[in-house]
Amino acid sequence: ACMPSNDPPEKDTGGGTSEAKAGSNDEKGDTVVIGFSAPAADHGWMAAITDAAEAEAEKYDDIDLRVAEGTNDVNLQISQVETFINEKVDAIVLLPFDGAAMTPVALKAMEAGIPVINVDREFDDPNAARATILGDNYGMGVSAGQYVCSEAGDNSDAVVAEIAGIDSLPLTQDRSKGFADALKKCGLKVNNRVAAEFTVESGEKVASNLLQAAPKIDFLWNHDDDQGVGVLAAIENAGRDEFTMIGGAGSRNAMDAIKSGDGVLKATVIYPSTQGADGIRTARLLVQQKAMSDLVENEVPRSIQLFAPVVTEENVDDYIDAAFAS
Amino acid sequence: MTEQSGAQPQGAEPGELLRMRGIVKRFPGVLALSGVDLDVRAGEVHCLLGQNGAGKSTLIKVLSAAYQPEEGEIAWAGEPVRLATPVAAMRLGISTIYQELDLVPGLTVTENVFLGRELSRGGFTRTSEATGRVRDILRRLGHSEVDPSALVGDLSPAAQQIVSMARALSHDTRLLILDEPSAVLDQEEVRNLFRVIRDLTAEGVAIVYISHRLEEIREIGDRITVLKDGRTVATGLPAQDTPTAELIKLMTGRAIEYVFPPRPEGDRSAADPVLEVRELAGEGRFRDVTFDVRAGEIVGLAGLVGSGRSEILETVYGARRASAGTVSVAGRKLRKGSVRAAVAAGVGLAPEERKSQALLLDQAVYRNITVSSLGRFARGGFLDDSAERARAEELSGSLDVRPTGVERPVRTLSGGNQQKVVLARWLLRECKVLLLDEPTRGVDVGARSEIYKLIRRLADDGVAVVVVSSEVEEVLGLADRVLVVREGRVVHEGPATEIDESGVLDLVMEGEVA
Amino acid sequence: MSSETPTTPTAPTAPPAAESARVEREAVRSDEIADQGFLRMVRTTAGRDLGLVIALALLCLVGVVTGGDRFADIDNVMTILRLAAVIGVVSIGMTFVIAGGGIDLSVGAIVALSSVWCTALSTQVMATDSHWSVMALTAVLVGAGCGLVNGLLIAYGGVVPFIATLAMLASARGLAELISDRKTQIVDVPGFREAMSGDLLGVPVLVWIFAIVAALGWVLLNRTTFGRRTLAVGGNAEAARLAGISVKRHTMMLYVLLGACCGIAAIMLVSRTTTGSSTHGTLYELDAIAAVVIGGTLLSGGRGTIVGTVLGVLIFTVLSNIFTLNNLSFSAQSVVKGLIIVVAVLLQQRLARRTSP
Amino acid sequence: MSSETPTTPTAPTAPPAAESARVEREAVRSDEIADQGFLRMVRTTAGRDLGLVIALALLCLVGVVTGGDRFADIDNVMTILRLAAVIGVVSIGMTFVIAGGGIDLSVGAIVALSSVWCTALSTQVMATDSHWSVMALTAVLVGAGCGLVNGLLIAYGGVVPFIATLAMLASARGLAELISDRKTQIVDVPGFREAMSGDLLGVPVLVWIFAIVAALGWVLLNRTTFGRRTLAVGGNAEAARLAGISVKRHTMMLYVLLGACCGIAAIMLVSRTTTGSSTHGTLYELDAIAAVVIGGTLLSGGRGTIVGTVLGVLIFTVLSNIFTLNNLSFSAQSVVKGLIIVVAVLLQQRLARRTSP
Numbered sequence A: 001a002c003m004p005s006n007d008p009p010e011k012d013t014g015g016g017t018s019e020a021k022a023g024s025n026d027e028k029g030d031t032v033v034i035g036f037s038a039p040a041a042d043h044g045w046m047a048a049i050t051d052a053a054e055a056e057a058e059k060y061d062d063i064d065l066r067v068a069e070g071t072n073d074v075n076l077q078i079s080q081v082e083t084f085i086n087e088k089v090d091a092i093v094l095l096p097f098d099g100a101a102m103t104p105v106a107l108k109a110m111e112a113g114i115p116v117i118n119v120d121r122e123f124d125d126p127n128a129a130r131a132t133i134l135g136d137n138y139g140m141g142v143s144a145g146q147y148v149c150s151e152a153g154d155n156s157d158a159v160v161a162e163i164a165g166i167d168s169l170p171l172t173q174d175r176s177k178g179f180a181d182a183l184k185k186c187g188l189k190v191n192n193r194v195a196a197e198f199t200v201e202s203g204e205k206v207a208s209n210l211l212q213a214a215p216k217i218d219f220l221w222n223h224d225d226d227q228g229v230g231v232l233a234a235i236e237n238a239g240r241d242e243f244t245m246i247g248g249a250g251s252r253n254a255m256d257a258i259k260s261g262d263g264v265l266k267a268t269v270i271y272p273s274t275q276g277a278d279g280i281r282t283a284r285l286l287v288q289q290k291a292m293s294d295l296v297e298n299e300v301p302r303s304i305q306l307f308a309p310v311v312t313e314e315n316v317d318d319y320i321d322a323a324f325a326s
Numbered sequence B: 001m002t003e004q005s006g007a008q009p010q011g012a013e014p015g016e017l018l019r020m021r022g023i024v025k026r027f028p029g030v031l032a033l034s035g036v037d038l039d040v041r042a043g044e045v046h047c048l049l050g051q052n053g054a055g056k057s058t059l060i061k062v063l064s065a066a067y068q069p070e071e072g073e074i075a076w077a078g079e080p081v082r083l084a085t086p087v088a089a090m091r092l093g094i095s096t097i098y099q100e101l102d103l104v105p106g107l108t109v110t111e112n113v114f115l116g117r118e119l120s121r122g123g124f125t126r127t128s129e130a131t132g133r134v135r136d137i138l139r140r141l142g143h144s145e146v147d148p149s150a151l152v153g154d155l156s157p158a159a160q161q162i163v164s165m166a167r168a169l170s171h172d173t174r175l176l177i178l179d180e181p182s183a184v185l186d187q188e189e190v191r192n193l194f195r196v197i198r199d200l201t202a203e204g205v206a207i208v209y210i211s212h213r214l215e216e217i218r219e220i221g222d223r224i225t226v227l228k229d230g231r232t233v234a235t236g237l238p239a240q241d242t243p244t245a246e247l248i249k250l251m252t253g254r255a256i257e258y259v260f261p262p263r264p265e266g267d268r269s270a271a272d273p274v275l276e277v278r279e280l281a282g283e284g285r286f287r288d289v290t291f292d293v294r295a296g297e298i299v300g301l302a303g304l305v306g307s308g309r310s311e312i313l314e315t316v317y318g319a320r321r322a323s324a325g326t327v328s329v330a331g332r333k334l335r336k337g338s339v340r341a342a343v344a345a346g347v348g349l350a351p352e353e354r355k356s357q358a359l360l361l362d363q364a365v366y367r368n369i370t371v372s373s374l375g376r377f378a379r380g381g382f383l384d385d386s387a388e389r390a391r392a393e394e395l396s397g398s399l400d401v402r403p404t405g406v407e408r409p410v411r412t413l414s415g416g417n418q419q420k421v422v423l424a425r426w427l428l429r430e431c432k433v434l435l436l437d438e439p440t441r442g443v444d445v446g447a448r449s450e451i452y453k454l455i456r457r458l459a460d461d462g463v464a465v466v467v468v469s470s471e472v473e474e475v476l477g478l479a480d481r482v483l484v485v486r487e488g489r490v491v492h493e494g495p496a497t498e499i500d501e502s503g504v505l506d507l508v509m510e511g512e513v514a
Numbered sequence C, D: 001m002s003s004e005t006p007t008t009p010t011a012p013t014a015p016p017a018a019e020s021a022r023v024e025r026e027a028v029r030s031d032e033i034a035d036q037g038f039l040r041m042v043r044t045t046a047g048r049d050l051g052l053v054i055a056l057a058l059l060c061l062v063g064v065v066t067g068g069d070r071f072a073d074i075d076n077v078m079t080i081l082r083l084a085a086v087i088g089v090v091s092i093g094m095t096f097v098i099a100g101g102g103i104d105l106s107v108g109a110i111v112a113l114s115s116v117w118c119t120a121l122s123t124q125v126m127a128t129d130s131h132w133s134v135m136a137l138t139a140v141l142v143g144a145g146c147g148l149v150n151g152l153l154i155a156y157g158g159v160v161p162f163i164a165t166l167a168m169l170a171s172a173r174g175l176a177e178l179i180s181d182r183k184t185q186i187v188d189v190p191g192f193r194e195a196m197s198g199d200l201l202g203v204p205v206l207v208w209i210f211a212i213v214a215a216l217g218w219v220l221l222n223r224t225t226f227g228r229r230t231l232a233v234g235g236n237a238e239a240a241r242l243a244g245i246s247v248k249r250h251t252m253m254l255y256v257l258l259g260a261c262c263g264i265a266a267i268m269l270v271s272r273t274t275t276g277s278s279t280h281g282t283l284y285e286l287d288a289i290a291a292v293v294i295g296g297t298l299l300s301g302g303r304g305t306i307v308g309t310v311l312g313v314l315i316f317t318v319l320s321n322i323f324t325l326n327n328l329s330f331s332a333q334s335v336v337k338g339l340i341i342v343v344a345v346l347l348q349q350r351l352a353r354r355t356s357p
């Protein structure tokens, strides 16, 4: 597996060749200076992204990681990238607050000969990044929706509720769209939808109100496991347990809850928090002019989209160790 | 008893309560007190005289520990003391009524009276008990009409003064300091105040009394200390029979005639009126106010405090909305409720409460002077700063604003000098109509006669002037024509020469000449 | 301490109802005397808060019309109250600071820091070994400590409240992140959840806490020397100083009080979410200040009302409840919320002007 | 808006260095006279801003020591200035509102709304058909329009600025989301990027805009009747009214001015990001107010300094640049930022006290 941190451990069927190749990729090369910038770590997943990136960089002696202050102000994030360009770093790993808004400065970096690795939120110009590592937001919604459909069976009257994340982000809109599209296939629709802010507190707050708004629910999809902690607290406070809840992102807490199997949370859809770490690795490979060992291709691919699998009680053990602690 | 200043024998004289020696207080850039001595005996009314800015208020703030002096000694009943906090002064029995009312507008009368010394049990206020005590004190002050549970912010300045007084009397006082208490009071209320003061001195309380009105000092004072430029220039003068000329000489360093300027010869009734007020009414406060003021004429409004004179002026000026009636300047009706229209038509107002209504306290003197005439120094909106300063400098020089320097924030001027700054504003504006509400409140004798001269000179130059004053003498002496206002109605109108002080007082009290 | 705003008509306005009958001076005065005391107080207070009560009633009407039984349902009412409780406690403390002429932008950050500190592993271990109230105590102490720093900077350092608490906002949240390593800390102390998330006489414990804090706040502001002095310090700091009140110490105590309220709010939030997190309390500063000011406490200090603050908090909470019940889009919510704030304030002002003396 | 603080020592404090030599009163006076005019102005201004200049110099020193050439590099300086430009323009406008006794919490939301409006499809079509400056004009008009609403509510509606602009914050951002459907709108107007993102004499156009706005702001505040009236209104609204200034209209204009600045900032941000988005300008209100107040403009109104505001903006910008260069941990950055704010303010106060009259 080229992306060990993304893959469930057991599935590591790479065998000897992979090991050897990975080994050669892991060999120390010229020191690579990587600039990393991400939005403010104002929720667990985003914090995990940065932590994982830093941890990944720690593993390599030949990576010199420069982490900029997390910010939700595109103006500031642009200037951080500009600073990286001025410093002539070897590569920039960028998780933009707003992909489109960060495109010009990313282009500027590329023009200055610095490869940009775009993580999670996509630029609107393919030339702005040398490589792109994306989660699958739409796919996440689809996975969640398909799970609901399969659980609902013939019950076409099932009440479906959705607790979205920050509503003004494109990724939230993609997730909701995927969810709605998948539900439509089995004749369901979202009956109640509220948006929280990816934080525990906001999750608790909107969930309390939602539970009042919908006296009976069959399925509840919550976009983010970090805010999910609050959602679960609200559910417990309200003493409700008549429905099945599906999480999102795949935090350690959520996995633990799924594993225990005695709560409403029965499943979660993974949205890897290792994207930043993958970005760091990719950047290193790019700069050191190595390729991905599991691919025949001699160059690092332009685009990698990570998979959004559904984790349930059955397969939770495969994923639990890779889950991020929120 | 006349002891000119100088070396005093050490040791307390009999009955001496307070002795201050060599007090020095410096503000950034100003030496406010440069060696002041003061002795006060129990049971006396000790008057403090001095020009505006002489340091009277500063001295008593040192005494009440609102300020810490740089140098000097204070002895209380023969013992040297250090007054570190206002509480320490209060504990000794020093109560102060400051020149600027020092009340909290959002609290009730009772709460203000006991502020800092609330009647409480375990931290809980005992409101009804406190209210009862305040009611008693107010009765003793002869003002039982003041409601102890009213918010102080809703009271008139005179009533607020009474609250300050009640505050001072609410605890054991051995020395009561009154800094220009009469400025906001009318004659009847001043008389009432004097009655209270006499009661107190009879009990052995010492009073330090500051006023610019010499006649009051003659009436109530025992001894006088004169300050000039932050120094004691005379002390222990007998209040009753030191000649006025000598006092003025001591205060100002020169001889000044304390008289009203002569009225010009000739009849002005032929001139067209500049200001015409017709059946003006302000909701519930006054009505049917009709009068004319001609160019070159000074019209005085006399009346009790609270009779509505300020409101009439403010309504004429457009600062309050009239409920009925019209105001015309030079034949053109003013838009109702618009100050700008009034100012544009050439009307100016020097309001009653200069701190809150007239001054930008933290801004430079020159900016306060030019604020109403900015257009004059501007071309296309751009100011000519140096012309502005120069003109302000000129004006403040001609009004003798002290200390000099138009860059100084107005806050640091003494009360009387602040008043001059307000007058300078309207002098600069060159108004057709000038409305003056208590123009000499808190102004010293020297400056006072200058202001009188100034007002007369303005009139002679063709300005129509309206003066409101609580000093009947001032209204009669300065004005050509007098309007007597009683409870929001004009009860008398006539030439100033045809009525005397007692006539005005009768009108004010009874509504008719007895 | 200066003016409320340059624009709020501070000029004395003419009294509304002009009695045309001429009354004798003394007659007017005795009228006033008859009016005073309790009756007058009720009239004034009602006048001041009437606008808010009406606004809240209108909102509830909207709730009932659009949400029907779901809104009027007792569970929903409890949900609203529970939601109001946390920000409510902060707002009560904020009422004191604002009435005392200050402002505090750091409340949200203090809530976060307190929540993180009291759910830190070491605290939880201690609490498990002894009693869960150790956690609560920690939260309140941390909150009060932050308040103390604010208070010292403002009262003795002479830093303007806006800046001092802005600095605290940045620092406290940063510290919370450092302590928690930006992870959500789940509470695992026996007895804590049971004690805090239960009901008492059918009313959630959190709502009780809010009610008690509000009641204590009311007494403190209206019936004690501390409250009197708060208004004095906020209304005219120089006069308060000359009256012998130690303005600095008092100001400091106001911030400590608010800090302690933030600590209480933190522990409430921890019990609600069963977690401590450095993201707790985001934007509480705006919510709390808005509730206090809508409630009728003067932003310039010198006047404060606990009842108004509680009403202000409830208005905001009911608002977001109604939005959710009606499945409104988030953006539309924002727009409507802005409009409602303005309408509520305008209404309140008109009514207050009509009834106040 | 309200009081600076009840606690900032408003009582006159003793002058720091008590010269023990007795000076003749008249001597002091003539000293002062000699002092006044230009020299004095320089001294006072320097005194007021000296603390900031020192703080900025210290920061730059830290930057050079820790970042070396990377910090002092001309490209890096331009990066700093470009970053400062957007928030700088907003802060200049904010200086006027605050000096005039108000406050505006809605600037970030107005930036967002302007950016969205001027990048809306219809605007872009219009701009493509005519000239890209149509976009810029739209942004400024929308900003000024929002400012007008704020101004009307505050000046004529009597709503306190804090609440009125809080309402605008919610409404404008909500509206921005509705207009953009929460999507980021990409600019595709010919000529726009070229014109706005280029350099002029080696300095980015954005920085020029900031410099011009700052210069105009300085002239407006210090050299025109408008500026003088702003300070009068902020210093004592009632006195200003009685001096014949129409306080309401003036107050309204201040908010319109700030709104227009937000529009300018929006178009700058659009050129920087080539997008309009409802998330633009988040938390600009706090940044701008902090810069203005650190700069030395009184939060209670009546005193304003453009130079101070520019220095305040630069301090914050240099700070975050240094953070980026030095790879500090996220959370530690917040903590340090809080500390630096406090230190800068304390420093400034001490120095201002020493040199001011």
Ligand SMILES: Nc1ncnc2c1ncn2[C@@H]1O[C@H](COP(=O)(O)OP(=O)(O)OP(=O)(O)O)[C@@H](O)[C@H]1O
Binding pocket: B027, B028, B030, B031, B032, B050, B051, B052, B053, B054, B055, B056, B057, B058, B059, B099, B402, B403, B411, B412, B413, B414, B415, B416, B417, B442, B444, D012
């Ligand atoms: N806070 C201050 N800062 C600077 N200078 C001050 C301050 N207070 C007073 N002064 C100055 O000290 C001097 C004495 O002022 P003070 O108020 O004591 O005069 P006063 O005798 O009471 O005058 P008035 O009769 O006008 O009230 C004046 O020159 C005044 O400008």
Ligand SMILES: Nc1ncnc2c1ncn2[C@@H]1O[C@H](COP(=O)(O)OP(=O)(O)OP(=O)(O)O)[C@@H](O)[C@H]1O
Binding pocket: B154, B155, B156, B157, B158, B184, B285, B303, B304, B305, B306, B307, B308, B309, B310, B311, B312, B352, B470, C012, C013
């Ligand atoms: N804003 C107000 N609210 C309530 N009462 C007021 C207000 N302004 C004035 N009054 C009252 O109206 C009456 C008339 O006041 P006004 O100030 O006009 O009297 P005046 O004759 O000018 O007295 P003074 O010489 O003290 O100025 C007073 O009883 C005063 O207390």
Ligand SMILES: [Mg+2]
Binding pocket: B056, B057, B058, B099, B179, B414, B415
């Ligand atoms: Mg004085």
Ligand SMILES: [Mg+2]
Binding pocket: B306, B309, B310, B311, B352, B437
């Ligand atoms: Mg009057």
